[in-house]
Amino acid sequence: MNKRNYEDLNYFNYWTRRGFLKRAGAFLGAGLLQPVISLIGSGKSIAAAYPDEVLSIEKYTKGKIKPGMVISKDNYQLVKDIAPEGLLVELQRGAEIKIGETTMKAEATQPKFWIEATLRNKGQAILDKNGQLWHKGGGPWIGGCPFAEPSTALEAMWNYTFSPRRYDNLITASRPTHIDTNGTVVRQDEALFMQIQTVGRLVVDPKPIDPKYKDELHRNLLSVSKPFDSYGLGVASTVYYDGSRLPETDLYIPTLRRTRRVPSTQRFEPATPYNVAYTTDFDIQADPVLTWSWTLAGRKPMLGPSPINLGARAKGATKQDFVFPDFPDKFPRSTWELRPEMLLLDGVPHLPGANYSKKRVYYDAIYSITEQADIWDLPGKLWKYLVFIWGDTGVSDNAGGTAPDLTGIVFADLQRDFHSNVSFHNKLGDAVFKVNSPDLTVDAWATPSAMLRRARK
Amino acid sequence: MRLGKGLVYGLLVLLAVSIGSTAWAQFNIGPFEITGFYQYTVDAPTEHANPNNSACLSFIVGPYQCSPGLQKKGGKPDLLLMRQILDLNIFGKFNENWSATFEPRLFFDMTKIADNHFRQYESLPTPFAGNGWMLRGGGNDFKAEMWQAYTDYRNGGWWVRLGKQQIAWGEALGLRVLDTVNPLDLSQNLSTDRIFEEFDRVRIPQWFARVDYTIPNESIPDLTAEFIFNPGIVAPTLLPAQGSPFNVVPAFLQVKNKVNQGEPTVGGRITGTVDPVQFSLNFVTKPNDDGIGISRGVNLAGCLFPVLPAATPCILLKGEHPRIYIAGGSANYNWTWAGAVLRAETTVTPNAPFASNTAGTPTKVVDRSVLKTVLAIDRPTYVIPGLDSMTIGFQFFETYTSGNKAGLTDATGAKLDSNQHVFTVFFQQPLLQKRISLEFFGLFDTDDAHWLQPGVHWEMGNNVRLDLFYNKFGGAEKRGSRFGNNLSFVNGPFFRFTYGF
Numbered sequence: 001m002n003k004r005n006y007e008d009l010n011y012f013n014y015w016t017r018r019g020f021l022k023r024a025g026a027f028l029g030a031g032l033l034q035p036v037i038s039l040i041g042s043g044k045s046i047a048a049a050y051p052d053e054v055l056s057i058e059k060y061t062k063g064k065i066k067p068g069m070v071i072s073k074d075n076y077q078l079v080k081d082i083a084p085e086g087l088l089v090e091l092q093r094g095a096e097i098k099i100g101e102t103t104m105k106a107e108a109t110q111p112k113f114w115i116e117a118t119l120r121n122k123g124q125a126i127l128d129k130n131g132q133l134w135h136k137g138g139g140p141w142i143g144g145c146p147f148a149e150p151s152t153a154l155e156a157m158w159n160y161t162f163s164p165r166r167y168d169n170l171i172t173a174s175r176p177t178h179i180d181t182n183g184t185v186v187r188q189d190e191a192l193f194m195q196i197q198t199v200g201r202l203v204v205d206p207k208p209i210d211p212k213y214k215d216e217l218h219r220n221l222l223s224v225s226k227p228f229d230s231y232g233l234g235v236a237s238t239v240y241y242d243g244s245r246l247p248e249t250d251l252y253i254p255t256l257r258r259t260r261r262v263p264s265t266q267r268f269e270p271a272t273p274y275n276v277a278y279t280t281d282f283d284i285q286a287d288p289v290l291t292w293s294w295t296l297a298g299r300k301p302m303l304g305p306s307p308i309n310l311g312a313r314a315k316g317a318t319k320q321d322f323v324f325p326d327f328p329d330k331f332p333r334s335t336w337e338l339r340p341e342m343l344l345l346d347g348v349p350h351l352p353g354a355n356y357s358k359k360r361v362y363y364d365a366i367y368s369i370t371e372q373a374d375i376w377d378l379p380g381k382l383w384k385y386l387v388f389i390w391g392d393t394g395v396s397d398n399a400g401g402t403a404p405d406l407t408g409i410v411f412a413d414l415q416r417d418f419h420s421n422v423s424f425h426n427k428l429g430d431a432v433f434k435v436n437s438p439d440l441t442v443d444a445w446a447t448p449s450a451m452l453r454r455a456r457k
Numbered sequence: 458m459r460l461g462k463g464l465v466y467g468l469l470v471l472l473a474v475s476i477g478s479t480a481w482a483q484f485n486i487g488p489f490e491i492t493g494f495y496q497y498t499v500d501a502p503t504e505h506a507n508p509n510n511s512a513c514l515s516f517i518v519g520p521y522q523c524s525p526g527l528q529k530k531g532g533k534p535d536l537l538l539m540r541q542i543l544d545l546n547i548f549g550k551f552n553e554n555w556s557a558t559f560e561p562r563l564f565f566d567m568t569k570i571a572d573n574h575f576r577q578y579e580s581l582p583t584p585f586a587g588n589g590w591m592l593r594g595g596g597n598d599f600k601a602e603m604w605q606a607y608t609d610y611r612n613g614g615w616w617v618r619l620g621k622q623q624i625a626w627g628e629a630l631g632l633r634v635l636d637t638v639n640p641l642d643l644s645q646n647l648s649t650d651r652i653f654e655e656f657d658r659v660r661i662p663q664w665f666a667r668v669d670y671t672i673p674n675e676s677i678p679d680l681t682a683e684f685i686f687n688p689g690i691v692a693p694t695l696l697p698a699q700g701s702p703f704n705v706v707p708a709f710l711q712v713k714n715k716v717n718q719g720e721p722t723v724g725g726r727i728t729g730t731v732d733p734v735q736f737s738l739n740f741v742t743k744p745n746d747d748g749i750g751i752s753r754g755v756n757l758a759g760c761l762f763p764v765l766p767a768a769t770p771c772i773l774l775k776g777e778h779p780r781i782y783i784a785g786g787s788a789n790y791n792w793t794w795a796g797a798v799l800r801a802e803t804t805v806t807p808n809a810p811f812a813s814n815t816a817g818t819p820t821k822v823v824d825r826s827v828l829k830t831v832l833a834i835d836r837p838t839y840v841i842p843g844l845d846s847m848t849i850g851f852q853f854f855e856t857y858t859s860g861n862k863a864g865l866t867d868a869t870g871a872k873l874d875s876n877q878h879v880f881t882v883f884f885q886q887p888l889l890q891k892r893i894s895l896e897f898f899g900l901f902d903t904d905d906a907h908w909l910q911p912g913v914h915w916e917m918g919n920n921v922r923l924d925l926f927y928n929k930f931g932g933a934e935k936r937g938s939r940f941g942n943n944l945s946f947v948n949g950p951f952f953r954f955t956y957g958f
Binding site: 213232 | 887
C-alpha cells in the first residue's frame with residue numbers, strides 16, 4: 001500500500017470499490033470484500049465486507065483518534081476530513097463529542113423485519129424515466145429498501161424517503177427546545193408525531209398496500225400540545241406516491257374550531273416561531289424526492305452518530321454523559337463513530353420559494369438511512385446542519401424485535417448560532433411511543449374528520 | 458383618577474403573573490391537562506362618543522342627541538374596554554374512547570371602574586329567559602362561566618360529543634355563512650379582538666348532541682355524516698348593554714328579547730373528499746339568533762320628556778326569534794399549479810325573517826329568501842425578498858335577498874338591499890423566525906363601508922404574547938347591519954397582553 005494520509009482516503013480516490021477488488025481480489029459483484037447486504041441479511045457483522053482500515057477509526061487515522069477520545073474545539077482538526085462541515089462548525093463553537101467503536105450491525109438502527117424485506121424484495125424495484133419508483137410488476141413498491149445496494153443518489157434517496165421511519169405506523173412524542181446563541185432556552189414546544197405508511201406495509205394488515213390509499217406514500221400527523229396558544233393544533237399531511245407531487249395539508253385550528261385545508265408551499269420557512277427547522281427539513285428531507293435533483297458527490301468513511309445515544313431514553317443519564325442526554329443544552333453531548341461507507345448525496349431544490357442552494361445528505365450505506373445533512377444558502381454559504389440520531393427505543397416493534405427509532409434531532413442554524421434540539425420520549429403526557437399498531441390507521445387519525453374528533457380543544 | 462386605578466389593578470396582576478412565570482407549560486392533574494391563558498386588554502377610542510348612548514327621540518322635537526344620555530358624563534370616553542380574562546382549557550383523556558373537556562372563564566371588566574364617563578352597566582348581559590343554561594354568574598363587573606363543557610366518545614368510525622359546545626362549519630373566515638349553528642356574544646366584542654382568532658371567544662357554546670359517523674367506502678375518502686341536536690336550550694345573539702361603550706341599540710329604544718325555550722335546533726352535514734375537492738352539504742333549522750324588533754308600543758312619558766332614557770325609553774320593541782331553515786354547502790380545491798386553495802360556500806335561507814314597517818313602526822315579521830355566497834382564495838406569496846412568505850387571503854361575499862323589500866328592515870332596523878357585496882383581504886407577514894407577525898385585515902362593502910384592522914402580533918417565548926391593533930371603521934354607509942361609519946365610535950387602538958401556560 002502506498003503511504004498516504006488518512007485525510008486522502010475515500011472511496012473515489014483510494015478505497016474505491018474497484019480498488020477493493022484489485023487489492024483484495026475478493027467479491028466481484030458489488031466491489032466490496034463481500035456484499036454488505038448478504039452479511040446484514042444473515043445477521044452477521046459487516047466487518048467481512050470492509051477492509052479493517054475503515055472499520056476502526058484508530059486504524060483509519062493512524063492512531064490519531066481512538067475510541068474514548070473527546071473531540072472539542074481544542075482538537076476538532078483531527079476529524080476535519082471525516083466530519084460534515086456543519087459538525088466542524090459546531091465543534092469549534094463548543095460542541096463536544098466522544099468517539100466510539102464502529103457499530104457492525106445494521107439492526108442497531110433498522111428494524112429486523114425491514115432488513116429482511118429489503119433482502120426478500122431485492123432486485124424488484126425499478127425507476128421510470130422520470131425517476132419515479134415502481135415495483136417491476138407495475139404497482140407501488142412493496143416494502144423494505146427498494147435498492148439494496150444503491151448505485152445512484154436517487155436510488156439512495158428512495159431507500160430512505162420511501163418510509164423514513166420504517167414502520168407501517170408509528171406514534172411518538174417529541175419535545176423541541178429552541179436555544180439561542182447564548183445557550184438560553186427561548187421556547188419549548190411539545191408534539192405528538194405520527195406516520196402511517198399506506199404502501200410497502202410489512203407487518204400490519206392490509207399488506208403490502210392499503211387499497212384505499214394506494215396513491216399515497218404515507219400520512220403524517222403532528223398534534224401540538226405546547227405552547228399554550230398552539231395547544232390542540234393538528235397538522236395532517238398526505239404525502240403522495242408520486243414523487244413530484246407536493247403533499248396535501250389539512251389543519252385543525254383550535255381557534256377556528258374546524259379543519260382547514262391549506263396550501264403546502266410554505267416549505268422553506270420556520271415550521272413554528274423560533275424554530276430552525278423548516279418543513280423541508282423534517283426527516284432530513286421531507287420534500288417529495290423528485291422535486292429536488294440528486295447527484296452522488298462522494299462515497300467515503302465518515303463520522304456518524306452512534307446508536308448508543310439514547311437521548312431521553314437513557315435512564316439515569318447526566319448532563320455530562322455522551323448519550324444526547326435530555327437536558328435543554330445548546331450542545332447536548334453525544335457519541336460518534338466512524339461509519340465505513342457514507343454516500344454524499346447532493347440535492348438541489350426546484351420548488352418555488354426554495355432558499356437553499358444545496359443540501360448535502362450523508363447516507364449510511366449500511367443503515368440505509370441518512371442521519372446528517374449540511375445546507376447552504378442561495379449565495380453558497382453554509383447555513384444549517386441537521387443531525388437525526390437513531391437508537392433502540394426498547395419498545396416492541398410488534399414484529400418480534402425491539403424498535404429502533406429517532407432518539408434525538410439537532411437543527412442547527414450555523415449563521416445565527418441558534419439551535420432547535422428535539423428529544424424523543426417513550427411516554428410524554430398521554431402520548432405513548434408505539435409502532436406497527438393495528439390501532440394507528442389513517443381513518444382513525446389522519447383525516448380531517450379524525451382530527452376534529454380527536455381535538456383537545 | 459379612575460383610569461390610574463384600573464391600570465394599577467392590571468399591573469398588579471401582570472406582576473403576579475410574571476413572578477409566577479417559572480413554569481413552561483400546562484399542569485397535569487390525574488388524567489387532566491390544564492392549559493390556558495390570562496389576558497389583559499385595553500381598548501381606547503380615538504374619535505367620538507358612542508352616539509347610540511345619547512340617541513334620544515321626542516315626539517315634540519324629533520330625534521336629537523341628549524348628551525350625556527346613558528353615559529354618566531358626556532363626550533368621548535377614555536376607554537372602550539379594560540378587561541382581564543382567565544381562560545382555562547381542561548382536557549381529560551380517560552382511555553382511547555372517552556375524554557372530557559371543560560373551559561371555565563373568569564372575566565373582570567374594569568372599564569367603568571377606570572373611566573368615569575360611564576354609569577354602572579352589566580358587562581356581560583344575558584337578558585333572556587333560560588339564560589341559566591349559560592352557566593354564567595357574577596356581578597356587573599366580574600363574571601365566572603363554564604364556557605364549554607362536553608364529553609367525547611370515539612369508537613371506530615363513531616364520534617359522539619355531548620354537552621355545551623361550539624360547532625363551527627364552513628370555509629369562510631370572519632363572515633358567517635355556514636358557521637351559524639351557534640349565536641354570538643357581542644357584549645364586549647364588536648372589534649376588539651384579533652380578527653385572525655375569528656369567533657372563538659364569542660361563538661356561544663350551546664347544549665348539543667353531536668354525532669358523527671365516518672362511512673366506510675372505497676370511493677369517497679373520509680365520507681362522514683354528522684347529526685346535531687339541541688333539545689331547545691336557546692340562546693340568542695347577545696348585544697352590549699345600553700349605556701356600555703359598545704352599545705348598538707339607540708337610547709330611545711328598549712328591546713325585550715322573546716326567546717322561547719324548548720325550540721330545538723336540529724341539523725346535519727355530509728363531508729368528504731372527491732380528490733381534489735373537499736366538500737360539505739349542510740342543513741340546520743333553529744330559532745333565528747338575532748331578535749327581529751316588533752313594536753310593543755311607546756312609553757309616552759319617555760317620548761315627551763326624554764330626560765333619562767335609561768329609565769324611560771320612548772319606543773318599546775320585543776325581539777322575535779322565528780324558526781329558520783338553512784341549507785347549503787361548501788367546497789375547497791387545492792389548486793396546486795397556483796399554490797393556492799380555492800374555497801366556495803353558499804347557503805339559502807328560504808324564510809329569513811325581517812320586520813315589516815308601517816309608518817316607520819315595525820309591526821310584524823315577514824319572510825324572505827336569502828342567498829349567501831362566499832368565494833375565497835388563500836395563497837402564500839413571497840412578497841418581500843429574504844422574508845418568509847406572506848399569507849394572503851381574499852374573500853368575496855354576496856348576500857341576495859329576494860322578493861319585495863319595501864318597508865322591510867333587518868334585525869338592526871336597517872333597510873334592505875337586494876344585493877350586498879363585501880370583499881375582505883387578509884395579509885400576514887411573519888418576521889424574525891415567525892416571532893412577529895404584521896397583520897392586516899380589510900373589509901370593504903361596495904356600498905361604501907369599510908373596516909380596517911392593521912396590527913402586530915408578537916410571540917415572546919412560550920408564555921407571553923403581545924398584540925397591538927387598530928380598528929378603523931368608515932365610509933358613507935351608516936346602516937347598522939354594515940361595517941361602516943355606524944361603528945366609527947369604536948375606532949382606536951387596542952392592546953393585549955397574554956400570559957399562557
